[in-house]
Amino acid sequence: MKNSLRPLVKPSIDQYIFEKMVCFRAGGKIIEVDDENELVTSLLKKMNGKNTVEDLVSKVLAENSSTSQEEIFNVLNDMDEIKLIEDANITYQETLTEYDAVRWSRNINFFGAFCKINDNKYDYQKRLQETKVTLLGLGGLGTHIIYDLVALGVKDIVAVDFDKVELSNLNRQILYSESDIGKNKVVAAKERIEQFYKEHKVRFIEKKISSTEDVKELIRDRDIVICVADKPTMFIQKWLNEACVQENVPYIHGGIDVQRAIFCTVIPGVTGCTECWTKTVQDNDDFTYKLIEKDLSTDFSSLTPAPAIVTFVSVLAGNMLTDFLKLRTGIATPISLGKLIEIPFDTMQPNMAEEWEKHEDCPLCSAK
Ligand SMILES: [Zn+2]
Known part of the structure; x- marks a missing residue:
């Protein structure tokens, strides 16, 4: 996963943080994640669409010395593999007008549910248009x-x-x-x-x-x-x-x-x-x-x-x-x-x- 990406949990996904456990609800499916060392919790709290992968790694390591860079990358890759996260760097401006991005925002987030982090959900709307x-x-x-x-x-x-x-x-x-x-x-x-x-x-x-x-x-x-x-x-x-x-x-x-x-x-x-x-x-x-x-x-x-x-x-x-x-x-x-x-x-x-x-x-x- 590239250091410049800004991972963000997709708007179509609900996330629940419990003690030593994290849960996602996506399209009617519940995904439970054991989080013994609270690494996932720590990552989720910092994934605000502003922090890059690089920022996340340094901030999580500073907070939680028992983890490693490799472990953080593994969690991010796993989250991408099951299509939980998108890249906040990808915005509508290069693909759609502001009017289109608002009028079809629900379509766009629907398409986003099918995307991995390197996909552009706005392209799907453009293709339709x-x-x-x-x-x-x-x-x-x-x-x-x-x-x-x-x-x-x-x-x-x-x-x-x-x-x-x-x-x-x-x-x-x-x-x-x-x-x-x-x-x-x-x-x-x-x-x-x-x-x-x-x-x-x-x-x-x-x-x-x-x-x-x-x-x-x-x-x-x-x-x-x-x-x-x-x-x-x-x-x-x-x-x-x-x-x-x-x-x-x-x-x-x-x-x-x-x-x-x-x-x-x-x-x-x-x-x-x-x-x-x-x-x-x-x-x-x-x-x-x-x-x-x-x-x-x-x-x-x-x-x-x-x-x-x-x-x-x-x-x-x-x-x-x-x-x-x-x-x-x-x-x-x-x-x-x-x-x-x-x-x-x-x-x-x-x-x-x-x-x-x-x-x-x-x-x-x-x-x-
Ligand atoms: Zn025929």
Whole structure:
């Protein structure tokens, strides 16, 4: 550990000092440390963000002659290993504006919980802020997702929809109000997002997607696509997948299927795509493959709108965005990479419904 660091217990961690014992509480875990010679206690009392490692060593040695420099370094390294401390030298100024550092301070300390002492927690926020997202659909899921994306600090968003706000949307489409009924969703959503964050850089595009080319135009050079558009039912998935694989843009796709929520994440060239899944089904499961073919030749547009309940919509939106967050920051592994995750309404426990690899005969992936 470098002498110039200024170790400080992270703001996300509670510390308790007892006689000859120290205890930390981090993320629901209790860490008990025997402190017979009170070395840890002595260190903790001096870790105020001002003392450097060098200062700490000399001050602790002056107070406690039974210890050694090596022992002090071991304690500091152990504390870093279990992610208890951060470096007070690392400040927001080189990474973020003061406004951003305050508005997103809770995010930043959340990211800090995943950091070791040499990591910069502000970089994670910056990475989010610089992510270029295309969001397809501003219905139930889309209104939750765009609000959460802006709340996370994502600035560069292209948001696409073609519908108008209807009274029956207001059970779950949280951006809209009674006074928006009859307005285009992109117009109403823009007004609402402007109230929430006046510096937003969301481009709202009114467009009905009707081909792979349409999707390509909206996603080219973006970092990631989140698709929660549900019309036309079967084709949107096909166009989304074709466009994203051909343009090499990862996507997260999700929807509500009455009593289950489903979502998956595809990274072209890394995970299988949904054509790979179709090929895998064709190899192994005749009946399901027949159903897929039937779906693709059926016009679902005249069916009554699918049921949807807001609590379930927000759970799915939260799950999809948690995977988005993991993917963009690298703080943890997304649960839906190359998998279809299903959340049944009765348990609310995400579980894996399908998993598939890249298929050698996939017309999209094998050409790459
Ligand atoms: Zn594929």
